[in-house]
Amino acid sequence: MMPDVTMHLARHVAAAKHTDLPDAVRKEVARALLNWVGVAIGASRHETIEIALRAIAPFAGPPQAAVLGRHDRLDIMNAAMLNGISSHVFDFDDTDLSTTVHPSAPVAPAVLALAEHRKMTGADFVLAMALGIEAECRIARAVVPPHQAIGWHPTGTCGVFGAAVATGKALGLDASRMAHAIGLAATQPVGIREMFGSMTKSFHPGRAAQSGMLSAFLAEQGYTSSEQGIEAKRGWANILSTKQDYAAITEGLGETYEIMRNSYKPYACGLVVHPVIDGCIRLRGAYGLTPSTIDRIDVDIHPIVMELTAKRAPSTGLEGKFSVYYAAAIGIVAGVAGEPQFSDAAVRDPVTVALRDKVAPRIDDTLHQDQARVRITLTDGRVLEQFVEHAVGSVSNPMTDIQLEAKFKDLVTGIVPPDRVQHLIDLCWGVDALDDAGDIARAAAA
Amino acid sequence: MMPDVTMHLARHVAAAKHTDLPDAVRKEVARALLNWVGVAIGASRHETIEIALRAIAPFAGPPQAAVLGRHDRLDIMNAAMLNGISSHVFDFDDTDLSTTVHPSAPVAPAVLALAEHRKMTGADFVLAMALGIEAECRIARAVVPPHQAIGWHPTGTCGVFGAAVATGKALGLDASRMAHAIGLAATQPVGIREMFGSMTKSFHPGRAAQSGMLSAFLAEQGYTSSEQGIEAKRGWANILSTKQDYAAITEGLGETYEIMRNSYKPYACGLVVHPVIDGCIRLRGAYGLTPSTIDRIDVDIHPIVMELTAKRAPSTGLEGKFSVYYAAAIGIVAGVAGEPQFSDAAVRDPVTVALRDKVAPRIDDTLHQDQARVRITLTDGRVLEQFVEHAVGSVSNPMTDIQLEAKFKDLVTGIVPPDRVQHLIDLCWGVDALDDAGDIARAAAA
Numbered sequence: 027m028m029p030d031v032t033m034h035l036a037r038h039v040a041a042a043k044h045t046d047l048p049d050a051v052r053k054e055v056a057r058a059l060l061n062w063v064g065v066a067i068g069a070s071r072h073e074t075i076e077i078a079l080r081a082i083a084p085f086a087g088p089p090q091a092a093v094l095g096r097h098d099r100l101d102i103m104n105a106a107m108l109n110g111i112s113s114h115v116f117d118f119d120d121t122d123l124s125t126t127v128h129p130s131a132p133v134a135p136a137v138l139a140l141a142e143h144r145k146m147t148g149a150d151f152v153l154a155m156a157l158g159i160e161a162e163c164r165i166a167r168a169v170v171p172p173h174q175a176i177g178w179h180p181t182g183t184c185g186v187f188g189a190a191v192a193t194g195k196a197l198g199l200d201a202s203r204m205a206h207a208i209g210l211a212a213t214q215p216v217g218i219r220e221m222f223g224s225m226t227k228s229f230h231p232g233r234a235a236q237s238g239m240l241s242a243f244l245a246e247q248g249y250t251s252s253e254q255g256i257e258a259k260r261g262w263a264n265i266l267s268t269k270q271d272y273a274a275i276t277e278g279l280g281e282t283y284e285i286m287r288n289s290y291k292p293y294a295c296g297l298v299v300h301p302v303i304d305g306c307i308r309l310r311g312a313y314g315l316t317p318s319t320i321d322r323i324d325v326d327i328h329p330i331v332m333e334l335t336a337k338r339a340p341s342t343g344l345e346g347k348f349s350v351y352y353a354a355a356i357g358i359v360a361g362v363a364g365e366p367q368f369s370d371a372a373v374r375d376p377v378t379v380a381l382r383d384k385v386a387p388r389i390d391d392t393l394h395q396d397q398a399r400v401r402i403t404l405t406d407g408r409v410l411e412q413f414v415e416h417a418v419g420s421v422s423n424p425m426t427d428i429q430l431e432a433k434f435k436d437l438v439t440g441i442v443p444p445d446r447v448q449h450l451i452d453l454c455w456g457v458d459a460l461d462d463a464g465d466i467a468r469a470a471a472a
Numbered sequence: 473m474m475p476d477v478t479m480h481l482a483r484h485v486a487a488a489k490h491t492d493l494p495d496a497v498r499k500e501v502a503r504a505l506l507n508w509v510g511v512a513i514g515a516s517r518h519e520t521i522e523i524a525l526r527a528i529a530p531f532a533g534p535p536q537a538a539v540l541g542r543h544d545r546l547d548i549m550n551a552a553m554l555n556g557i558s559s560h561v562f563d564f565d566d567t568d569l570s571t572t573v574h575p576s577a578p579v580a581p582a583v584l585a586l587a588e589h590r591k592m593t594g595a596d597f598v599l600a601m602a603l604g605i606e607a608e609c610r611i612a613r614a615v616v617p618p619h620q621a622i623g624w625h626p627t628g629t630c631g632v633f634g635a636a637v638a639t640g641k642a643l644g645l646d647a648s649r650m651a652h653a654i655g656l657a658a659t660q661p662v663g664i665r666e667m668f669g670s671m672t673k674s675f676h677p678g679r680a681a682q683s684g685m686l687s688a689f690l691a692e693q694g695y696t697s698s699e700q701g702i703e704a705k706r707g708w709a710n711i712l713s714t715k716q717d718y719a720a721i722t723e724g725l726g727e728t729y730e731i732m733r734n735s736y737k738p739y740a741c742g743l744v745v746h747p748v749i750d751g752c753i754r755l756r757g758a759y760g761l762t763p764s765t766i767d768r769i770d771v772d773i774h775p776i777v778m779e780l781t782a783k784r785a786p787s788t789g790l791e792g793k794f795s796v797y798y799a800a801a802i803g804i805v806a807g808v809a810g811e812p813q814f815s816d817a818a819v820r821d822p823v824t825v826a827l828r829d830k831v832a833p834r835i836d837d838t839l840h841q842d843q844a845r846v847r848i849t850l851t852d853g854r855v856l857e858q859f860v861e862h863a864v865g866s867v868s869n870p871m872t873d874i875q876l877e878a879k880f881k882d883l884v885t886g887i888v889p890p891d892r893v894q895h896l897i898d899l900c901w902g903v904d905a906l907d908d909a910g911d912i913a914r915a916a917a918a
Contacts, residue, residue, distance in 0.1 A: 074695070081689040085547040087531045101531040177706035182659075213628075213667050214679065218659050219706035226659055226697040229690075233660065233683075243527040244675075249520070251672040260623035260665040 031257040031272045032212075035164075036204035038279045039157050039191050044149040047156060051283045052458050055152045058159070060430055060454035061120050061290050062113060062130040063094065063470055068365065068437030069115035070095025070472075074225045078111055078232075091139040092471040095441045099471075102139040103236050106189075109135035110232030114181070116365050117227075117347045118294040118437075122287060123395060123421060125166035125180055126297070126330075129288060131231035132185025133158035133192045136239045140196050141463040148460030150196060156285060158192025158238075161208075163284035165256065167274040169267035174219075175333075178266060182217025182230030189238020197246050202253070209251030210241035212262035223337065223345045290425045292418045292433070293363035295347035298331045298395065301417040302350055305400030306357025309412045315358055317381045319404050323354050326390040326399035339382075346373040354400070355382040364436065396420035441472060477703040477718045478658075481610075482650035484725045485603050485637050490595040493602060497729045498904050501598045504605070506876055506900035507566050507736050508559060508576040509540065509916055514811065514883030515561035516541025516918075520671045524557055524678075537585040538917040541887045545917075548585040549682050552635075555581035556678030560627070562811050563673075563793050564740040564883075568733060569841060569867060571612035571626055572743070575734060577677035578631025579604035579638045582685045586642050587909040594906030596642060602731060604638025604684075607654075609730035611702065613720040615713035620665075621779075624712060628663025628676030635684020643692050648699070655697030656687035658708035669783065669791045736871045738864045738879070739809035741793035744777045744841060747863040748796055751846030752803025755858045761804055763827045765850050769800050772836040772845035785828075792819040800846070801828040810882065842866035887918060 069075065070093065079098060087101030093108045100108065113119050113131035120130050137154045140146065146154075166173070166184040174180055190211035194204045214237040217230035245251070256262050256275070263270040293303050302325050309315060327350065337349040346352045346368050356367050359378045366372065390399070396417045402410045416423040425433070431451055438447055450469045457463065515521065516539065525544060533547030539554045546554065559565050559577035566576050583600045586592065592600075612619070612630040620626055636657035640650045660683040663676035691697070702708050702721070709716040739749050748771050755761060773796065783795040792798045792814050802813050805824050812818065836845070842863045848856045862869040871879070877897055884893055896915045903909065 077693045077695045078690060081686075081693040081695065085533045085536070085549045085689075087533045087547070090531070101533070103531045177711040179659075209667065209670070210672055210675070213625075213664050213672055213676065214660075214662050216660050218701075218708060218711055220698045220701060220704040220708075221655065221659050224655070224696045224698055226656055226695070229656070229695075230659065237679075240527075243531075244524065247523045247527040249523045249527065249672070249675075250670045252666045252670055255664075255666060258666040262664060262666075265623040265664055 031275055032205050032208050032255050033201065033253055034276045035161060036208055037201040039161065039195055040199060040201040040204050042153065042157055042280065044153045046280060047153065051156055051285060052152055054285045054288060055156050056455050056457050057290070057427070057430060058120050058130045058285060058288055059134060059155070059457055060434055060451065062134045063450065063454055063466065064434035064437040065116055065118045066109050066112045067095035067441050067470055068118070069112040070441060072112070072115045074115050074228060075108060075112050078108060082108070091142040092467045094467070094470045096472050102143045103239050106135040106139040106239055107232040107236040109139065110235035111228045114228035114231045116294045117296055118291055118365065120288050120290050121297045122163045122166070122284065123289055124287065125163060125170045126174060127163055127166045127184055128181045128231060129159040129163055129188065129285065131181060132162065132234035132238065133188040135235045136189040137192050137196055138463070138467050140193060142467050146196060146463045148457045148463045151463035152458050154192040154196040156283065157195050158188040159285050160283060161191040162188030164275045168271045169263055169269055172269045173267040176267065177219045178215065179217030179219055179221070179227070179230050182234045183215040183266060185231050185234035186211045186214050186216060186238045189235045190241040193239045193242035194245065197242055199242065199246060203245045205253040206249065206251040207242045207245035209253065209255030210244055210249070211238055212255035214241070215262070215266060222334070223348050287421055289419050289421055290430060292425060294365045294368050295353060295363060296335050298328065299335050299350050299353035300419060301396055301398030301414040302327065302400060303353050303357040303363050304417045305398050305412040305414045306354050307361055309400060309402055309410050310358050310361050313410055315402070317359055317377050320358065320381060320384060320402055321405045322403040323385045324401040325350065325354055325385065325387050326393060327387055328393045328395045328397065329389050329391060330395060332387060332389055340373050343368040343370045343373050350387050351382045351385040354385045396422070442470070477721055478651050478654050478701050479647065479699055480722045481607060482654060483647040485607065485641055486645060486647040486650050488599065488603055488726065490599040492726060493599065494729070497602055497731060498598055500731045500734060501602050502901050502903050503736070503873070503876060504566050504576045504731060504734055505580060505601070505903055506880055506897065508580045509896065509900060509912065510880035510883040511562055511564045512555050512558045513541035513887050513916055514564070515558040516887060518558070518561045520561050520674060521554060521558050524554060528554070537588040538913045540913070540916045542918050548589045549685050552581040552585040552685055553678040553682040555585065556681035557674045560674035560677045562740045563742055564737055564811065566734050566736050567743045568609045568612070568730065569735055570733065571609060571616045572620060573609055573612045573630055574627045574677060575605040575609055575634065575731065577627060578680035578684065579608065579634040581681045582635040583638050583642055584909070584913050586639060588913050592642060592909045594903045594909045597909035598904050600638040600642040602729065603641050604634040605731050606729060607637040608634030610721045614717045615709055615715055618715045619713040622713065623665045624661065625663030625665055625667070625673070625676050628680045629661040629712060631677050631680035632657045632660055632662060632684045635681045636687040639685045639688035640691065643688055645688065645692060649691045651699040652695065652697040653688045653691035655699065655701030656690055656695070657684050658701035660687070661708070661712060668780070669794050733867055735865055735867055736876060738871060740811045740814050741799060741809060742781050744774065745781050745796050745799035746865060747842055747844030747860040748773065748846060749799050749803040749809050750863045751844050751858040751860045752800050753807055755846060755848055755856050756804050756807050759856055761848070763805055763823050766804065766827060766830060766848055767851045768849040769831045770847040771796065771800055771831065771833050772839060773833055774839045774841045774843065775835045775837060776841055778833060778835055786819050789814040789816045789819050796833050797828045797831040800831045842868070888916070
């Protein structure tokens with residue numbers, strides 16, 4: 027047993043101060059926040075949210091916190107769960123590429139709901155969110171790739187730590203209680219990969235947000251757990267993975283920040299297929315391609331693509347987000363891949379289906395995860411090739427602030443009143459200096 | 473992939489009728505219910521419950537259901553969580569010996585809370601509870617012992633299926649929605665063994681009860697999941713165990729009933745040490761032993777005892793419940809092992825501590841789990857030996873109805889008004905014929 031991993035992390039979190047955070051980290055939290063608020067509002071009227079609200083409303087507590095993009099208000103733990111679900115419904119949220127964790131989805135809903143309940147400055151909000159993301163991404167790095175290969179969904183399984191740490195920090199837990207909060211999180215992993223393609227995938231960060239909050243509130247009151255929840259012989263890391271790189275959790279805390287590797291998606295689907303979409307869109311633009319001119323689409327891909335997105339014949343929009351076949355086809359058919367391109371109707375369109383059936387993926391172990399090679403054989407025999415070195419939205423080719431604002435506006439239009447859109451953008455960019463971070467939630471309601 | 477395990481179970485549950493249940497099964501549900509209500513009320517004033525209530529109360533919903541043994545009323549999902557926690561605080565609840573699942577703790581709180589919210593007959597209550605226990609115990613049998621050896625706590629990890637199935641049945645879900653409820657349960661395993669000895673162990677059935685209910689309510693409204701949540705390649709059984717005996721889930725459904733193997737504890741601690749306590753109490757009685765006459769206590773035990781209860785120097789009552797050393801000592805010192813013998817003070821008593829340090833366990837692979845051999849060497853050199861063939865409370869040596877009633881009275885005295893104790897016992901024995909099963913919850917409030 028590796029001693030002291032959980033307590034090491036807990037002591038760091040309990041002692042961390044807002045003034046410790048480098049400017050670049052505070053800026054990246056604002057970028058993550060803007061992206062997250064946009065995707066959560068964008069999905070707020072989706073059937074998944076309507077159903078979850080109907081199921082939960084009869085049992086919810088006082089109207090303490092907003093469900094983003096809606097008039098509904100719930101107790102903070104249920105609001106966090108709902109906002110965690112809407113974060114991930116479009117699969118359009120931020121991603122830590124090295125672990126596939128979606129960092130904001132379990133963390134931001136917890137902190138924002140809490141900010142409506144116990145007054146919290148923007149500085150405290152930023153600190154809590156940065157530390158939550160730090161914890162979940164480091165814990166994920168300690169156990170992936172085996173953790174994911176076994177079948178876990180790290181956004182849920184590690185996200186619960188992020189929510190517990192962020193909430194615990196916002197509550198001011200001392201190191202010991204923080205360790206107990208982490209222990210309670212360790213005993214509540216949520217998310218198995220079989221659920222990909224159903225509404226339950228987005229349930230994972232939602233329940234993780236809520237379970238993490240519950241962990242912190244229980245620990246605050248003195249509920250006891252283990253102080254070695256992560257590293258004990260029968261602890262989280264040994265049970266949920268065959269790899270335990272504890273140094274990934276403990277080394278360089280406060281010196282490096284995981285959020286600096288955060289990436290944002292230009293396409294509303296599983297990130298691993300983005301390079302393929304990029305390549306198809308580029309070839310479409312360069313040669314004016316239409317589906318009828320295409321005989322065959324060969325795509326060379328990183329092995330993870332077939333692990334996560336091998337659905338050959340998706341029949342719903344959700345399934346389409348996890349199909350490399352559909353991804354290539356829609357890149358050619360539409361030339362964009364926003365949320366409308368992942369509707370049930372789009373996925374069932376006969377022209378797209380026919381093109382989808384011409385897509386032939388091949389694993390190439392020499393490729394990085396943000397790379398792909400697309401080779402299109404035309405009906406006239408010509409072969410067109412495009413190598414994508416870094417997909418748009420990857421760490422080496424990040425979305426700009428302006429691109430993030432444009433994505434935000436696309437997502438919230440029609441949900442948030444027009445005169446409030448820019449105000450909400452300004453609140454996110456200026457979160458660090460807000461007197462009351464709860465203002466963001468109030469502005470993000472319908 | 474083994475096809476159709478989840479759907480097979482879902483179809484069985486959706487089609488099952490109260491009239492299918494043999495008399496002996498309905499009787500055993502009543503015995504399980506009586507035992508469960510007693511332990512939940514008994515622990516209702518414990519610090520663990522006080523803390524959990526303080527943490528949850530600010531966020532709880534309408535006062536729909538009773539916290540047993542108390543005046544507090546919470547929304548049904550939080551009430552089920554609290555009652556699930558109190559079920560297990562004393563570690564005095566029922567046990568399926570072949571899997572170590574505590575069957576009632578995650579299931580009964582869910583069904584009883586629901587019975588206060590949507591009127592439910594006693595017959596429907598009994599059917600839902602029987603089916604929930606059937607599901608959780610069968611799923612556990614499919615994956616233990618490796619599932620437990622890896623480090624999971626089956627009462628939580630399998631209990632969430634029990635709560636989902638029981639709630640789903642009470643809600644009248646069809647087979648497809650039942651499968652989705654099972655899928656949502658599969659993605660929310662709760663409980664790792666590192667938490668044994670802290671308040672978090674009892675959190676496991678509590679959160680399992682709540683997560684299972686949530687799964688059923690979401691599925692009821694049309695939230696989608698996988699219909700192969702248990703058996704898929706990246707499904708629950710493959711991820712959480714190295715053994716998948718799917719026949720244990722599907723074969724003989726409706727012909728055999730898991731609850732017929734249920735056992736009830738005479739001692740308020742981990743079941744695996746009961747044979748040791750039995751042996752010590754018998755030798756104490758036979759020879760009038762006192763601690764000062766004893767030089768050494770050798771105990772031969774099944775290997776699981778050292779897996780689960782190897783705490784050599786427990787310092788709290790909770791830790792004492794998981795110490796074979798303390799168990800042997802308290803059997804000699806007190807001659808009984810009820811809840812008072814697992815207080816912090818009892819565990820720290822110097823005489824008991826001194827005797828505890830004289831206990832020497834030795835693993836004997838030829839012993840069954842309900843067996844032990846106790847050999848006491850006296851200071852005068854004599855050696856006394858007792859072989860326990862079947863511990864009291866085991867399937868081969870079950871507690872009688874009268875013993876269960878006596879245990880119930882011991883537990884609820886001082887919490888439930890005296891004139892209501894017999895009424896509550898009668899409600900449990902007569903549950904099958906009640907017009908309104910919610911009457912049990914109302915009578916079990918303070």
